[in-house]
Amino acid sequence: MIYRETGTFITSYIEDRKLFPIPFDKWAMALFMLFMVFVIPFIASDYWLAAHLIPILAYGTAALGLNLLTGMTGQLSLGTAGFMCFGAFFTFNIMLRSPEWMNLPLALMLAGTVTGVIGIIFGLPSIRIKGFYLLVSTLAAQYFALWFFRSYPYFLNYATATVTLPDHHFDLFGIGETFDVDMASFEAKYLLSLGIVTALALFAKNLMRSATGRNFMAVRDMDIAASVIGIPVIRTKMLAFFVSCFYCGVGGALFCYAYLQVLGIRTFEMNRSFEILFMVIIGGLGSIAGSFYGTILVYEFPILFSWAGDYIFKGAFDTAVVDNVAKIMYGILIIALLIREPGGLAALWATAKQKLRTWPFPH
Amino acid sequence: MAAGNPILQIDNITLAFGGVTALNGISFDVAEGEICAVIGPNGAGKSSMLNVISGVYVPQTGRVVFREQDCTRKRPRQIAQLGMARTFQNIALFQGMTVLENILTGRCMKIRSTWIEQGLNIGRARREEVENRRAVEEVIEFLHLQGIRKTPVGKLPYGLQKRVELARALVAEPIMLLQDEPMTGMNLEEKKDMSCFALEINREFGTTIVLIEHDMSVVMDISDHVVVLDYGAKIGDGTPDEIKNNRDVIDAYLGVTH
Amino acid sequence: MDFDWVFFIEIFVGGLMSGIMYSLVAIGFVLIYKSSGIFNFAQGTMLLFAALTFVKLTEGGVSFWVALPVSMGTMVVFGILVERFMMRPLANQSLLSLFMATVGLAILIEGFSQYMWDSAIHGLQLANFLDLALLDPVNMTIFVVDYVEWLDILISKFDIFATIVAGTMILILAVFFQKTRTGMSLRAVSDDHLAAMAVGIPLSRVWALVWAVTGIIALIAGLLWAERVSVSFTLVEAVLKALPVILIGGLTSIPGAIVGGLIIGVGEKMGEIYLGDLIGVQGIETWFSYFIALVFLLFRPSGLFGLKIIERV
Numbered sequence: 037m038i039y040r041e042t043g044t045f046i047t048s049y050i051e052d053r054k055l056f057p058i059p060f061d062k063w064a065m066a067l068f069m070l071f072m073v074f075v076i077p078f079i080a081s082d083y084w085l086a087a088h089l090i091p092i093l094a095y096g097t098a099a100l101g102l103n104l105l106t107g108m109t110g111q112l113s114l115g116t117a118g119f120m121c122f123g124a125f126f127t128f129n130i131m132l133r134s135p136e137w138m139n140l141p142l143a144l145m146l147a148g149t150v151t152g153v154i155g156i157i158f159g160l161p162s163i164r165i166k167g168f169y170l171l172v173s174t175l176a177a178q179y180f181a182l183w184f185f186r187s188y189p190y191f192l193n194y195a196t197a198t199v200t201l202p203d204h205h206f207d208l209f210g211i212g213e214t215f216d217v218d219m220a221s222f223e224a225k226y227l228l229s230l231g232i233v234t235a236l237a238l239f240a241k242n243l244m245r246s247a248t249g250r251n252f253m254a255v256r257d258m259d260i261a262a263s264v265i266g267i268p269v270i271r272t273k274m275l276a277f278f279v280s281c282f283y284c285g286v287g288g289a290l291f292c293y294a295y296l297q298v299l300g301i302r303t304f305e306m307n308r309s310f311e312i313l314f315m316v317i318i319g320g321l322g323s324i325a326g327s328f329y330g331t332i333l334v335y336e337f338p339i340l341f342s343w344a345g346d347y348i349f350k351g352a353f354d355t356a357v358v359d360n361v362a363k364i365m366y367g368i369l370i371i372a373l374l375i376r377e378p379g380g381l382a383a384l385w386a387t388a389k390q391k392l393r394t395w396p397f398p399h
Numbered sequence: 400m401a402a403g404n405p406i407l408q409i410d411n412i413t414l415a416f417g418g419v420t421a422l423n424g425i426s427f428d429v430a431e432g433e434i435c436a437v438i439g440p441n442g443a444g445k446s447s448m449l450n451v452i453s454g455v456y457v458p459q460t461g462r463v464v465f466r467e468q469d470c471t472r473k474r475p476r477q478i479a480q481l482g483m484a485r486t487f488q489n490i491a492l493f494q495g496m497t498v499l500e501n502i503l504t505g506r507c508m509k510i511r512s513t514w515i516e517q518g519l520n521i522g523r524a525r526r527e528e529v530e531n532r533r534a535v536e537e538v539i540e541f542l543h544l545q546g547i548r549k550t551p552v553g554k555l556p557y558g559l560q561k562r563v564e565l566a567r568a569l570v571a572e573p574i575m576l577l578q579d580e581p582m583t584g585m586n587l588e589e590k591k592d593m594s595c596f597a598l599e600i601n602r603e604f605g606t607t608i609v610l611i612e613h614d615m616s617v618v619m620d621i622s623d624h625v626v627v628l629d630y631g632a633k634i635g636d637g638t639p640d641e642i643k644n645n646r647d648v649i650d651a652y653l654g655v656t657h
Numbered sequence: 658m659d660f661d662w663v664f665f666i667e668i669f670v671g672g673l674m675s676g677i678m679y680s681l682v683a684i685g686f687v688l689i690y691k692s693s694g695i696f697n698f699a700q701g702t703m704l705l706f707a708a709l710t711f712v713k714l715t716e717g718g719v720s721f722w723v724a725l726p727v728s729m730g731t732m733v734v735f736g737i738l739v740e741r742f743m744m745r746p747l748a749n750q751s752l753l754s755l756f757m758a759t760v761g762l763a764i765l766i767e768g769f770s771q772y773m774w775d776s777a778i779h780g781l782q783l784a785n786f787l788d789l790a791l792l793d794p795v796n797m798t799i800f801v802v803d804y805v806e807w808l809d810i811l812i813s814k815f816d817i818f819a820t821i822v823a824g825t826m827i828l829i830l831a832v833f834f835q836k837t838r839t840g841m842s843l844r845a846v847s848d849d850h851l852a853a854m855a856v857g858i859p860l861s862r863v864w865a866l867v868w869a870v871t872g873i874i875a876l877i878a879g880l881l882w883a884e885r886v887s888v889s890f891t892l893v894e895a896v897l898k899a900l901p902v903i904l905i906g907g908l909t910s911i912p913g914a915i916v917g918g919l920i921i922g923v924g925e926k927m928g929e930i931y932l933g934d935l936i937g938v939q940g941i942e943t944w945f946s947y948f949i950a951l952v953f954l955l956f957r958p959s960g961l962f963g964l965k966i967i968e969r970v
């Protein structure tokens with residue numbers, strides 16, 4: 037009797053901890069992923085891949101990284117683009133200076149790891165410095181990264197301004213040559229990014245629903261109580277910096293390799309850090325899916341808006357106008373969301389789903 | 400419950416904030432397995448005392464010995480690892496998390512799996528998650544928190560939040576439990592529940608309890624030992640009966656000036 | 658090797674002067690932080706907005722004497738709007754949310770001011786203006802002629818002027834806070850919101866006032882800064898440079914903002930010239946000030962003058 041009872045308990049706990057407790061969600065997600073993998077590469081044009089899907093994946097990775105640090109662990113950061121910069125440059129240098137057997141996914145992981153370690157270094161002050169004071173440290177990271185790669189042209193292989201990333205960097209285990217497929221095509225780059233982003237998002241999701249994730253949130257919500265409970269506050273903060281910067285580094289590398297196709301320092305100016313911060317705030321601080329919702333909105337809005345200008349108002353808006361209107365829109369959206377729904381788009385979506393579930397009989 | 404050897408020894412603790420002396424040469428012992436009440440008017444230094452014991456404040460002089468180990472300069476986490484858990488006067492729950500998540504954080508010291516295993520959700524990490532969940536469910540049942548597992552703690556009424564905080568402390572299976580005003584601001588019913596919980600925890604698990612409480616009838620009812628603080632000094636230390644008849648304590652409470 | 662003392666002093670004085678400019682920006686931050694606990698990230702774009710408003714007015718032929726009060730009025734209206742539509746609805750949110758809101762405000766102002774007044778880079782020859790408008794309309798020599806020489810040291814005249822203006826502003830603010838009724842109520846608010854409300858200080862009016870005053874500071878700082886970095890997005894980045902200043906000083910202290918400004922101003926210049934030489938690389942000034950601030954903060958986590966708080970539980 038007792039045995040059986042425990043047995044059912046265990047299954048119910050596992051049941052309770054499932055990623056998708058509602059079967060419909062699970063199937064919807066599975067279908068969505070199948071569609072992304074097997075349909076999109078065949079139906080999407082190069083324009084759609086290169087100008088929409090790939091950049092969203094790259095931005096999304098960095099946004100997720102920032103969200104792990106700021107949204108989950110409560111450590112403010114304005115250095116996202118700096119960490120992306122480290123990741124991109126390290127990936128390039130690993131690919132450039134390694135023997136034949138090196139491949140891009142491995143290089144991304146290595147570069148991410150090194151970026152994570154750099155993240156820990158810039159995160160060390162968080163042991164003593166709290167809250168807004170920590171902004172100094174992440175800003176230092178941002179400007180230090182730019183300065184460093186500008187001062188040591190070795191890392192850009194002595195190119196002026198930018199290097200074009202060579203196609204052979206994309207080959208995996210000689211597949212390209214053996215089977216005569218173009219591994220540097222947009223389809224291949226898209227699938228590579230999709231694979232990496234999916235893996236990283238899943239990892240983050242698992243992390244957040246386990247002890248480590250709870251430690252992150254505990255440190256965010258009240259670090260004194262966390263330490264009294266026995267949470268290793270310092271180790272938790274350092275881990276958050278490591279994981280976050282790993283993601284940002286990989287995001288930065290994808291940004292150059294898959295999206296821009298060139299590597300240059302100007303890609304990672306301060307503005308980029310802000311852009312990603314907007315994505316995270318709008319999408320929802322502390323939400324993994326939200327990081328991607330925010331990315332899509334912030335990335336697509338100017339494109340949609342200028343498209344609307346072209347087709348509806350016959351080319352009425354020049355790029356400066358689009359740019360400024362987008363900024364105004366983000367600003368209003370951020371303030372309005374913080375007033376109405378601090379959880380951002382992710383929370384709006386959750387509420388909408390809840391409504392849908394009880395529809396048409398809300399209690 | 401029969402009092403055993405001292406499990407906690409407070410020896411000549413002095414703590415000052417700038418000009419304010421919150422604790423002035425305080426010494427007392429807490430015996431293993433007892434319920435010890437710390438009482439005194441507001442600002443007497445009771446919370447500061449608990450903060451010194453749990454490592455949140457570092458005293459200027461004196462020693463805190465817990466389970467024969469000097470804890471005076473230990474970090475809160477190290478003290479927690481020795482088997483100390485506590486609740487706070489102003490609820491210190493993690494506001495961004497649900498009740499279940501909050502209580503699960505109390506199990507953090509039992510985690511052996513690494514973050515990589517947890518991120519990959521494999522082997523040990525999965526097993527631990529289930530084990531911890533079972534421990535949490537036991538406590539949830541014990542404190543009657545079943546209906547609110549998935550509720551964000553911020554949405555709960557005050558009394559329930561206090562109970563969730565107690566759950567988070569209990570789930571760590573502490574040897575000693577510190578409670579800072581667990582019943583303040585509660586109605587009679589809730590107070591009765593809370594004092595029952597304290598007694599049950601003490602009897603069933605043999606947990607030593609130090610609690611701060613203002614309601615004298617509760618204190619006299621449940622405690623084995625009472626320590627009285629006033630203006631950072633200890634003015635009484637003994638059984639509830641002794642305290643009841645202590646001149647200084649009566650004066651302090653009735654505000655008699657000498 | 659002969660140490661070049663004249664050069665050293667020149668750099669030192671230059672550092673001090675830019676330090677005072679940093680302080681002026683930092684005071685804007687401190688005001689808002691003190692009164693509401695908000696770290697106002699929009700301070701930089703407020704500078705841009707104010708300076709752009711002024712530049713556009715004068716470019717449109719409005720005289721200095723009209724443009725200045727009109728820009729000031731604009732900033733006051735701006736302060737009231739911010740209080741009404743952002744601060745009040747957000748009053749009970751966490752400090753992180755409030756910070757994020759000011760980030761939103763920053764991007765909103767940036768987009769708005771560039772939308773209204775194009776995003777071209779504007780030169781602002783405040784020196785010319787001043788000579789034309791007030792001091793020396795005929796010869797234009799007081800500000801436009803660039804340097805004065807003093808004991809072999811060359812100092813830019815405009816820098817001297819900017820320093821005097823910034824210094825005066827700082828003094829006025831200090832007196833305002835210490836001596837006037839409004840200033841005192843502001844300090845009361847910063848000490849304890851609830852208590853301030855209990856004694857009948859109208860929080861929202863105080864906040865509106867603070868934002869308006871901060872707007873005026875932004876205008877003056879913006880005009881002075883614009884001379885060096887021109888009116889464009891660089892102005893916003895220049896303000897990020899003021900961040901270490903406030904943090905060194907401690908977010909809550911006006912004297913802190915001043916001392917912090919001086920430390921960063923001098924430290925940055927000295928670091929660039931002497932440390933840069935020493936390690937043989939250029940351009941470390943982009944991050945050096947943050948490192949100075951970090952070193953200070955490691956020893957004093959809440960800044961030099963910030964309140965040292967032992968968190969209560």
Ligand SMILES: Nc1ncnc2c1ncn2[C@@H]1O[C@H](COP(=O)(O)OP(=O)(O)O)[C@@H](O)[C@H]1O
Nearest residue numbers: 416419421441442443444445446447967968969
């Ligand atoms: N973190 C702190 N910073 C400054 N003063 C403190 C702090 N904690 C406690 N105090 C002071 O110490 C004294 C005792 O406070 P406390 O221990 O909270 O009293 P009690 O819990 O008995 O009401 C009070 O005067 C209080 O103001």
Ligand SMILES: [Mg+2]
Nearest residue numbers: 445446447488
């Ligand atoms: Mg107390």
